[in-house]
Amino acid sequence: xxxxxxxxxxxxxxxxxxxxxxxAKSGHPGGSLSIVEMLLILFTEExxxxxxxxxxxxxxxxxxSKGHAVPALYAVFSEIGILKEEELSTLRKxxxxxxxxxxxxxxxxxxxxxxxxxxxxSIAQGMALAYKLNSNNSRVFCIIGDGESxxxxxxxxxxxxxxxxxxxxxxxxxxxxxxxDGKVEEVMPIEPIxxxxxxFNWEVFEVNGHDxxxxxxxxxxxxxxxxxxxxxxxxxxxxxxxxxxxxxxxxHGTAPSPEETEKxxxxxEQGD
Amino acid sequence: MAKASRESxxxxxxxxxxxxxxxxxxxxxxxxxxxxxxxxxKFPNRFFEMGIAEANMIGTAAGLALCEKIPFICSFAVFLxxxxxxxxxxxxxxxxxxxxxxxxxxxxxxxxxNSQMGLEDIGLMRGLPxxxxxxxxxxxETKEAVKWAVKHKGPVYLRLTRQKLEDINTKDYxxxxxxxxxxxxxxxxxxxxxxxxxxxxxxxxLELEKEGISCRVINIHTxxxxxxxxxxxxxxxxxxxxxxxxxxxxxxxxxAVAEVIAEEAQVKLKRIGLPDVFGESGSPEDLYKKYGxxxxxxxxxxxxxxxx
Numbered sequence: 136x137x138x139x140x141x142x143x144x145x146x147x148x149x150x151x152x153x154x155x156x157x158x159a160k161s162g163h164p165g166g167s168l169s170i171v172e173m174l175l176i177l178f179t180e181e182x183x184x185x186x187x188x189x190x191x192x193x194x195x196x197x198x199x200s201k202g203h204a205v206p207a208l209y210a211v212f213s214e215i216g217i218l219k220e221e222e223l224s225t226l227r228k229x230x231x232x233x234x235x236x237x238x239x240x241x242x243x244x245x246x247x248x249x250x251x252x253x254x255x256x257s258i259a260q261g262m263a264l265a266y267k268l269n270s271n272n273s274r275v276f277c278i279i280g281d282g283e284s285x286x287x288x289x290x291x292x293x294x295x296x297x298x299x300x301x302x303x304x305x306x307x308x309x310x311x312x313x314x315x316d317g318k319v320e321e322v323m324p325i326e327p328i329x330x331x332x333x334x335f336n337w338e339v340f341e342v343n344g345h346d347x348x349x350x351x352x353x354x355x356x357x358x359x360x361x362x363x364x365x366x367x368x369x370x371x372x373x374x375x376x377x378x379x380x381x382x383x384x385x386x387h388g389t390a391p392s393p394e395e396t397e398k399x400x401x402x403x404e405q406g407d
Numbered sequence: 408m409a410k411a412s413r414e415s416x417x418x419x420x421x422x423x424x425x426x427x428x429x430x431x432x433x434x435x436x437x438x439x440x441x442x443x444x445x446x447x448x449k450f451p452n453r454f455f456e457m458g459i460a461e462a463n464m465i466g467t468a469a470g471l472a473l474c475e476k477i478p479f480i481c482s483f484a485v486f487l488x489x490x491x492x493x494x495x496x497x498x499x500x501x502x503x504x505x506x507x508x509x510x511x512x513x514x515x516x517x518x519x520x521n522s523q524m525g526l527e528d529i530g531l532m533r534g535l536p537x538x539x540x541x542x543x544x545x546x547x548e549t550k551e552a553v554k555w556a557v558k559h560k561g562p563v564y565l566r567l568t569r570q571k572l573e574d575i576n577t578k579d580y581x582x583x584x585x586x587x588x589x590x591x592x593x594x595x596x597x598x599x600x601x602x603x604x605x606x607x608x609x610x611x612x613l614e615l616e617k618e619g620i621s622c623r624v625i626n627i628h629t630x631x632x633x634x635x636x637x638x639x640x641x642x643x644x645x646x647x648x649x650x651x652x653x654x655x656x657x658x659x660x661x662x663a664v665a666e667v668i669a670e671e672a673q674v675k676l677k678r679i680g681l682p683d684v685f686g687e688s689g690s691p692e693d694l695y696k697k698y699g700x701x702x703x704x705x706x707x708x709x710x711x712x713x714x715x
Contacts, residue, residue, distance in 0.1 A: 192475065239473070240502050247473065248501040251492050257463045258497055261470020261478075264455070268431070268476070288493065291463035299455070 151210035157396040159227040167207040169311040169371040200255025201280035202236040253286025263304040282314030296364040297336035311373035337366040344369025409571040413510040415549035417442025441481035469497035472504040484509025484525025499535040513653030516569040520688035530658020532564040533631040540631040542566040544605035551582035573606040587634040593623035597641035600651040611705040642672035656680035
């Protein structure tokens, strides 16, 4: 793992996200920018996705349960050869397989159709269960949102995965503390999340969700098949790497103008 | 022999489990009632007790289907279809090969009352693109429909009864998805029926024959896709058609038939169903009498409709 290379990739992914949203004139920059490091480390170090293994039956899979952050997934796909960069500009346009939220029928590489919050974790659980049934050691990752964790179905899945001993299931919580109507802690607090998950019999980790090394180290620990499903609380910043977007709820679901996009890209390029 | 369609389902599913190793079954604490218990006992490793959490069961089944399994999810029709958005996104929109088995359909469940009765489920399910909606009318048809559903790649909603259903089909019966079955020929009126009401409609029609009224009785086991050709043929041949179902009068078989007629035919239609009200407690017999679903009342409704 080369941190320098990953950091360069993260910059490119963030720039692609902003350009896509600007071109589409709609979409969700805040929660897309907060999962960039998570996605990159997952696809390069854990899932090791290539165009060749993308449809293999025993592939490791990622379900993006917080489907509104899909521009980040499309941008990462363009980094690993799943998508051509030119196609990114079709996001949200008529006839594009790059729907506003993931659509597995039009674009199977996204693994699951999500966007109605709370549903992806159950789907990921079903996939993990199928691998267990097949005595297959492949794994399933699922990125959920903090606001999304207010959905009852999330807690139904959190209750059931330990029953089925799904140690091949790894959940990453994008804890950026923002949702449309305000801060998560004000809209409907989910803390203490670590204690809750531990009480539900999950193996819980907590990391800085923008720190490649910490993420990689934690994900390595999650490879242990010890009977327990894994849950990583990723502390993140909504709108990460764009100063005027960071922690600003306004940027949950507003696309940047061409001027804002150029300003944001200049900042990203100057960042470390 | 009269048998509840949930019982027929449980029996055939356990048989099919031997032939299809990819069949997996999920239930939400109702396996004794949905009869998925028979499969669970035979194949404990392929049965998942999900507890009282239907949304998670639906999503989990979708994930299993996306990994090539053939999941059956079982619960009461009302509890499953009430988790509409989960079925819409995780199953239908995802084209996940999940078989949704909703038992305890209609007021025919009796004493438990409205909260346990699936009364709007056909409407909900037939509104989803790609969803096949099947309601068998007896033991053999249920078994043949389940055999068909296993082979069909795509989501299916199977609507089953708690109460016993009299046999109407013979041993050589073949299930054809989307094709209505003419149970009895007639000259005066076409009677479309589905599920638990099919036998009652047939019985009423056989009795009416003695009074000089000749009904063609059609069993519509597939509500989606609806048998448009047969409905149009009946609309040409008869001046009046009637539909019978144990479901809200809105959005069920009657609506499906009305949609075809309104666009392409000219024939007078009467719909028999629950008159846009919720269910209530009572014995199945008393409830069927109250809402006119028993053969005596069906006879009277058909006669009156023909007169006016």
